[in-house]
Amino acid sequence: MAEPLLDIRGLKTWFKTDDGMVRAVDGVDLHIDRGETLGVVGESGCGKTVTARSVLKLIDMPPGRFEAGQILWQGRDLIPLSMDEMDKIRAKEIAIIFQEPMTSLNPVYTVGDQIAEVIALHQKLSRRQAIAGAAEMLRLVDIPNPERRVHDYPHQFSGGMRQRVMIAMALSCQPKLLIADEPTTALDVTIQAQILELMQEMKERFGMAIMLITHAMGVVAETCQRVTVMYAGNVVEEASVEALFGNPRHPYTQGLIRSIPRVDRSAEKKQRLEAIAGTVPNLLDPPPGCRFAARCKFAMDVCSQGLPPLKEVGPGHYVRCVL
Amino acid sequence: MQVHRVSRQYVIRKLLIMIPSLLGISVVLFSLLALAPGDPFDELATNPAVPPEVRAALRAKFGLDDPVWMRYWHWLIALLQGDWGFSFVSRMDVSTLIMQRLPVTLIVIGASQILAIAIAIPVGVLAATRPYSLFDQVANTFAFIGFSLPTFFTGLVLILVFSIQLDWLPFVYRADIAATGWAFYWEHIKQSIMPVTVLGLFQGAALVRFVRSSVLDVIRLDYVTTARSKGIGERKVITRHVVRTALIPVVTLVALQMPIVFSGAIVTEQIFRVPGIGSLLISSMLANDTPVVMGVTFVSACLVVIFNLIADILYGWLDPRIAFR
Numbered sequence: 001m002a003e004p005l006l007d008i009r010g011l012k013t014w015f016k017t018d019d020g021m022v023r024a025v026d027g028v029d030l031h032i033d034r035g036e037t038l039g040v041v042g043e044s045g046c047g048k049t050v051t052a053r054s055v056l057k058l059i060d061m062p063p064g065r066f067e068a069g070q071i072l073w074q075g076r077d078l079i080p081l082s083m084d085e086m087d088k089i090r091a092k093e094i095a096i097i098f099q100e101p102m103t104s105l106n107p108v109y110t111v112g113d114q115i116a117e118v119i120a121l122h123q124k125l126s127r128r129q130a131i132a133g134a135a136e137m138l139r140l141v142d143i144p145n146p147e148r149r150v151h152d153y154p155h156q157f158s159g160g161m162r163q164r165v166m167i168a169m170a171l172s173c174q175p176k177l178l179i180a181d182e183p184t185t186a187l188d189v190t191i192q193a194q195i196l197e198l199m200q201e202m203k204e205r206f207g208m209a210i211m212l213i214t215h216a217m218g219v220v221a222e223t224c225q226r227v228t229v230m231y232a233g234n235v236v237e238e239a240s241v242e243a244l245f246g247n248p249r250h251p252y253t254q255g256l257i258r259s260i261p262r263v264d265r266s267a268e269k270k271q272r273l274e275a276i277a278g279t280v281p282n283l284l285d286p287p288p289g290c291r292f293a294a295r296c297k298f299a300m301d302v303c304s305q306g307l308p309p310l311k312e313v314g315p316g317h318y319v320r321c322v323l
Numbered sequence: 324m325q326v327h328r329v330s331r332q333y334v335i336r337k338l339l340i341m342i343p344s345l346l347g348i349s350v351v352l353f354s355l356l357a358l359a360p361g362d363p364f365d366e367l368a369t370n371p372a373v374p375p376e377v378r379a380a381l382r383a384k385f386g387l388d389d390p391v392w393m394r395y396w397h398w399l400i401a402l403l404q405g406d407w408g409f410s411f412v413s414r415m416d417v418s419t420l421i422m423q424r425l426p427v428t429l430i431v432i433g434a435s436q437i438l439a440i441a442i443a444i445p446v447g448v449l450a451a452t453r454p455y456s457l458f459d460q461v462a463n464t465f466a467f468i469g470f471s472l473p474t475f476f477t478g479l480v481l482i483l484v485f486s487i488q489l490d491w492l493p494f495v496y497r498a499d500i501a502a503t504g505w506a507f508y509w510e511h512i513k514q515s516i517m518p519v520t521v522l523g524l525f526q527g528a529a530l531v532r533f534v535r536s537s538v539l540d541v542i543r544l545d546y547v548t549t550a551r552s553k554g555i556g557e558r559k560v561i562t563r564h565v566v567r568t569a570l571i572p573v574v575t576l577v578a579l580q581m582p583i584v585f586s587g588a589i590v591t592e593q594i595f596r597v598p599g600i601g602s603l604l605i606s607s608m609l610a611n612d613t614p615v616v617m618g619v620t621f622v623s624a625c626l627v628v629i630f631n632l633i634a635d636i637l638y639g640w641l642d643p644r645i646a647f648r
Contacts, residue, residue, distance in 0.1 A: 058548055083557060090554030103545040106564050108643060118553045153643045166549075
């Protein structure tokens with residue numbers, strides 16, 4: 001098999017706090033192939049965002065630090081790179097969009113300036129050419145009147161439109177990988193669908209890979225080819241979308257899938273929506289064994305004795321569970 | 324990067340608001356002075372060489388026995404015609420007196436503000452980008468000491484060290500320097516160093532802490548992470564995306580502090596004997612020279628109002644979200 005585009009191996013990103021080390025990401029393995037969409041799912045605080053930001057080294061250090069692991073970008077480890085070297089990869093090869101379109105754009109510059117800043121830098125263009133390029137990008141993401149809107153400020157755009165601007169900015173240098181960190185969480189449901197559709201369209205146009213971070217299983221089912229499920233800083237399951245939804249092996253994944261609201265089921269049986277009981281373990285001092293054991297219906301003695309390895313249960317289907 | 328244009332309407336609106344505020348200020352100043360005890364003709368009254376009828380004629384000429392509102396009205400009409408009144412003590416036009424003194428004060432205050440900003444912005448930004456580092460701690464400590472020490476104390480210490488012990492700098496500011504050419508400027512610079520330093524460091528110390536906290540507020544915002552993800556380099560992230568936004572409240576603070584700076588300058592002018600507007604104010608107050616007191620306080624009020632206007636315009640210029648409203 002060809003070398004993956006991005007290959008994260010045993011990544012540990014820890015944060016030093018007054019109370020001790022928070023093991024936000026504690027041994028994550030995941031990979032993304034060229035042109036595929038990988039969903040990274042898990043509940044709040046499971047380390048998805050830290051993993052995503054680690055790839056671009058957007059973690060504040062201190063308090064954060066890479067404790068162990070490798071982030072192989074086309075075979076080259078990014079962790080030892082200097083910030084100057086990272087700046088050649090940021091936006092140009094790997095771009096990122098964030099959860100909050102309302103605050104992700106600088107309020108004092110026009111959106112055109114902010115997009116042009118990237119274009120001018122990485123494509124060595126003049127400001128005038130870059131602004132024209134920015135308008136072109138706005139047209140691509142379906143913002144009406146791009147030539148005029150390019151001179152508007154972020155506060156003159158709605159949330160959905162700002163996320164389109166963010167996508168335009170992220171794609172302006174045609175990166176090979178787009179990291180989308182909960183890009184639709186802050187948006188209305190109708191706008192969510194539009195943004196996901198736009199991302200799909202852009203992916204087909206530019207042929208990039210997407211790492212889609214989300215906690216919405218429905219979004220994953222619609223847009224991804226493969227899924228990595230994270231829990232408390234670990235990867236607990238990795239599979240193709242079909243395998244994951246058809247045959248979820250980890251009790252946590254099963255719980256996640258059961259907690260998707262289903263109109264057909266709940267209406268007939270008046271069933272309550274199933275939730276996973278308990279809370280995420282404290283990452284200051286994680287339990288020695290499986291981190292999900294305390295909330296797991298099938299927990300056995302062996303579960304608390306050591307972290308189970310990721311084992312292959314089907315082609316490309318890995319699960320971190322003794323079952 | 325393109326700078327956004329402030330609409331002309333916005334500036335005109337702000338200019339129009341200035342008129343009622345200046346009128347109000349002048350009414351308050353005038354009434355306060357009218358209520359204050361003391362009479363510019365006290366001295367004449369006790370002087371046996373001046374006959375009572377001459378005194379009465381003088382009082383009538385200057386309208387001193389008119390009711391307050393009438394005196395204010397005369398003052399205002401004269402002011403609008405460019406007549407600021409006449410000093411009883413110096414026997415000169417108030418406007419001439421003020422124009423003699425104002426440039427010195429403006430130069431000292433202007434230079435000290437420039438010094439304060441020139442120190443505060445780089446130090447505050449550096450401290451905020453490395454919070455709790457050694458640099459940050461040292462900067463914070465000095466800032467704390469700086470604004471805890473009053474200017475009359477630091478001024479005296481500087482005089483003791485640089486004028487008396489080392490004899491490097493003059494401690495009396497003279498307006499009548501006999502030299503010409505470069506020597507003239509050099510003397511002026513030498514005598515300005517201490518007052519400018521004292522005022523500038525005092526202002527700068529408070530500003531450092533303000534700039535630091537303002538930058539810290541901005542540096543954690545999402546759009547700074549966005550800027551980092553663009554690969555433009557940390558230096559540009561800080562200067563273009565952090566400092567630019569963080570300076571908006573700093574501009575307001577600097578402008579709103581102008582009244583405090585002026586009153587601080589009065590003290591500093593006394594210490595270094597700077598012949599500025601502050602020392603003119605104090606000497607004319609002691610001499611009950613009300614037209615001069617009125618003129619000086621009104622000029623200060625105008626300057627404060629103008630600085631507020633400048634702050635408003637800068638604010639609208641720096642923050643596109645303001646002027647559009």
